[in-house]
Amino acid sequence: MDKKIEVGILGATGTVGQRFIQLLEGHPWFEVAWLGASDRSAGKRYAEATAWQLDTPIPARIAEMTVAECTPGAGPQLAFSSMAGTQAGEIEEAFARSGHFVVSNSSHFRMAEDVPLLVPEINPEHLALLAVQRKNRGWSGAIVTNPNCAAMVLVMPLAAWKAFGVNRVLASTLQAASGAGYPGVPSLDILGNVIPYIGGDEEGKFARETVKILGALSPDGERIEPLPAQVAANCHRVPVIDGHMVTASVGFEAPPPLPDLARALDVFSGRPQERNLPSAPARPIHRTEALDRPQPRRDAGAGSGMATTVGRLRPCPILGVRFTALSHNVIRGAAGAAILNAELIHAENLL
């Protein structure tokens, strides 16, 4: 690659925006050329505008960049978005209308009928919606989204088992504090404590997004037919920095033998591995037979934060099979997911 592709970041000063910057530093294809944030931050040096959280320093070049307002048309064509809140949808739409390809981690468009909710290992064919999206909306640009950080954990093993006819999923999540951004969860709420609730309809997002991600493109190519499965999640916040854990029981039309399920996890692979995308983990799923794994502090970094670790696979007397899965909520569940999406989009010449 002679010259890197310039990218912008909408919402560059937040928790996920910082991860975009960290993960894109030294990226072989992309180069951060533009940083957008709220009006409050615009005009400041990035180092002043952000409260940097990560354990690697702000890259020197980025620290000196000036933060811009999120004015459509500004910045490179390829824009990563980690905007939060109510205005995210409007801004992303304005950027897409004015020609930007928005690769978004926000929740606003995930469930829109003509917007791919893309997990490159699972549903690259959903990118066919892009043509529909442009036709429907008259945009010169486009929007592609990645899943909610908790849903992301579970869709990977479910995808590996899709052929076995998953029809019921009952999940319990133990989610890290970083999932709430910064300042996010007050320490008085979570030190030595657990909260059995996550706002923003987290449980609804989990259920809806899971069946869309695992769904099939309709015969006319115009929409996604969701996986016909019942999914429910009970979400908990735990005093962990990074790494969402999901313990789930899964029902099947015809329950397969456990060894078949284990093997399906072990051999699971997809388009990012075929195309050897820069951010693709060598194996999307790391299966462990250690009794007490996965654990967030020890396993969230698997595959540079892009792999999902699955353990405790065993029969469930109620639904069929149960297990615990874990991945890094800010990497595989947010910034890393969006970057992998952009890599696939570039590799498939859709930019």
Place this chain on the structure above:
Amino acid sequence: MDKKIEVGILGATGTVGQRFIQLLEGHPWFEVAWLGASDRSAGKRYAEATAWQLDTPIPARIAEMTVAECTPGAGPQLAFSSMAGTQAGEIEEAFARSGHFVVSNSSHFRMAEDVPLLVPEINPEHLALLAVQRKNRGWSGAIVTNPNCAAMVLVMPLAAWKAFGVNRVLASTLQAASGAGYPGVPSLDILGNVIPYIGGDEEGKFARETVKILGALSPDGERIEPLPAQVAANCHRVPVIDGHMVTASVGFEAPPPLPDLARALDVFSGRPQERNLPSAPARPIHRTEALDRPQPRRDAGAGSGMATTVGRLRPCPILGVRFTALSHNVIRGAAGAAILNAELIHAENLL
């Protein structure tokens, strides 16, 4: 009460033994008169023999008592046991054979056919097994047990709903570090981390004990017929000091309306409340409609640690209804449970 009943404590130096001492200080009926522990501790002053963990000081009188070996026959007739490990069963049996009434928090005898697994609000009629136990075993004493600290959380709401025909329970637990005793869980394993596994067959105990506790005395009064329900639990250790949380989905033969289930929790009450036992909470179940409760740090102390808090009651698309329950694992789930058992036994003139 003219004179208090003297009690002994088997395993007085451990986490639960310390709680026995704390909770029995100032008890209106019982008075600690004898402390037994391992040979390593025997002969020492209690204050030297134990690594006191609690945030109230060792009662002065107890601090000066000399710890004895656990020799059957020694100590008062009524003995609380919080012994751990493989020798617990042998010692408890020897004490019961030599005439002691052993009120045990240990797991050894919980599933024995002729041993009550007693929760006074739920199954006081199981005490009828005591006659069978004495007949079977030829003991002059007896053994009564209380449940595993995680099972204890869930049986309370399940008992309130027993009339509705509970037939399936899928539970996910978030358990406090104190459940593992002292030194218990190493800090390097649990600081900023979650472990999706608890040793000692915790999940098996949860499932088996739940259906025994909720079971019915057989017509011949010789055994407990377990509740005919499928129960499964996925256990997690979380960085919390005290308070086990259980989020569960429950299936019913004929799913009742949610308001009926809520009312059943609100009105639930039992023998300890009728008899106004000293350690009985005024209401065994505290139901909350706060979206983000119960929480261990804020709710474990409800009803002086003897009440179970239930929140997030809502429909479950997979099994019927779901909710989160919490109680104090060392009080309601261990020492307090045993003390309440002893209070019932005394009140029913079974000592």
Place this chain on the structure above:
Amino acid sequence: MDKKIEVGILGATGTVGQRFIQLLEGHPWFEVAWLGASDRSAGKRYAEATAWQLDTPIPARIAEMTVAECTPGAGPQLAFSSMAGTQAGEIEEAFARSGHFVVSNSSHFRMAEDVPLLVPEINPEHLALLAVQRKNRGWSGAIVTNPNCAAMVLVMPLAAWKAFGVNRVLASTLQAASGAGYPGVPSLDILGNVIPYIGGDEEGKFARETVKILGALSPDGERIEPLPAQVAANCHRVPVIDGHMVTASVGFEAPPPLPDLARALDVFSGRPQERNLPSAPARPIHRTEALDRPQPRRDAGAGSGMATTVGRLRPCPILGVRFTALSHNVIRGAAGAAILNAELIHAENLL
């Protein structure tokens, strides 16, 4: 006491305001009759206006009270204040001008020359400033303050040693998250972490307040002559809920023998103990010889949160003597301190 004295709370919805309510519930002299907070909260039921943090429930009567605006003249004559931020000074002053006796936990007036920075065990004679204050300012009411929560920890042992001629103090603090209020410290900053800095010039407050508290009323009774000692503090925030720890080295004009220092701690007592004030701890200082105490989770509750625990007393090769002290930052260091101040003021007929 025939009838209780009605009190108001300025800033009733914050962390310290909640503690006022918790500690005043069942108080033998005072009764909460008025709750003031920001305009945002005014008009709401208290239960709606506050995010209650404590592990005891909101008293039912208080939950239903309507929060008022902080309009001078409103509410009872005796007003506790836990207002934060820039407007605290203005509001407290307006209340004092309009006749209220303001017993404040805020920092605004602590260093004002004519305002007592009162610790009843240490400097009850500083109340003589009240006459000066009224004369100077023409107020019909008055303001009395209590110390910063970290300074509070150390002044107690220093007061016990005042006769020995303390002249240098070098302190290192480990402060709990509750000291920053709610939402306060973001969990991403403090989970598994330590921050060697506390904003709001905490170190300056510590140094200045310490020498004022330990100072003497000037011969003309018009001001406090600070203790002529050099004091420096290095403040750290640690992942603890409640309980500020201070490890300090102290220099003396003529270093006394350690046993004399120990005895001085053991016998230290003051006006609250003489007058048997309702919130006075039986002994202001609990000295421990346990090697590894005090600890916040185990000792912050000493004396119902009103005692200071001092341990690790030993020689310091640099300054003379060193030790670790700890007290509850929201009780002895805030709400409890103000209540004890009000009790003294009432007992001395100064209301």
Place this chain on the structure above:
Amino acid sequence: MDKKIEVGILGATGTVGQRFIQLLEGHPWFEVAWLGASDRSAGKRYAEATAWQLDTPIPARIAEMTVAECTPGAGPQLAFSSMAGTQAGEIEEAFARSGHFVVSNSSHFRMAEDVPLLVPEINPEHLALLAVQRKNRGWSGAIVTNPNCAAMVLVMPLAAWKAFGVNRVLASTLQAASGAGYPGVPSLDILGNVIPYIGGDEEGKFARETVKILGALSPDGERIEPLPAQVAANCHRVPVIDGHMVTASVGFEAPPPLPDLARALDVFSGRPQERNLPSAPARPIHRTEALDRPQPRRDAGAGSGMATTVGRLRPCPILGVRFTALSHNVIRGAAGAAILNAELIHAENLL
């Protein structure tokens, strides 16, 4: 380098032993060829013998190696030691006597008169003691040690300031749980808590080692003359995984201006940087002007865990200057320190 130098590890299954393995994986000069541990572990596969704690997996080749008994003569000439407990000294001595060059993280020999307590940036000339050691003891091998993990934090800035005549140091440490090894600190002692004490005479080690490290080789080259400074430390354990923080006040014979002290930190460098040793950080000291840094979770990894971060440099009204320093206790304070020592020894042709 044609062929790597084989190394052994004494105490390979502990917390520091695991770090040796992690840090030596892919080392350009050294290759782990032998693993020694207690008799209990000997004969087992390494993966079975150890409870691996780290967030990178056990290198596959190492996992399959068989753990050996620590029999002198066994294993390669160069042996890293992370043995703990009373037998460490005996075993290390036996290995040195039988010809091994023991690069030890244990405390046993640190204060021995003829054993270098080596920090390559600070006192490489102390290696002259090796000739004395061999002469005195008749060993064919040798022992070199690295400092206590808390002392290590402070000696780096003190060395940068040695020319200014440091004469008094009063330090307060906030030490991570990993410093106590595994299982180490029980979670019930440290979750939401702080312990103002660390066993094993930590404070004494800190004081004694600091002045030896900063000391000068005596004119006859036979011993180290300690720095003539008074040093005292107050040690605290905090709920942090990795990273020891030390806040200290320092006195000087002639207090230099702060900018001179800052510059001395910025330009500090030593033999490892000159020789470009593989584990040497580019700059031994990272100075920060951020008000709230260093922090263990964000700064322990500086310079791949080999740099010391210094912040909050400011005047101290008691001693002269104060600041906060931090480094990774298991890397710079243990395994990484020993590896850097071995690199220097190899580079200086002393093996």
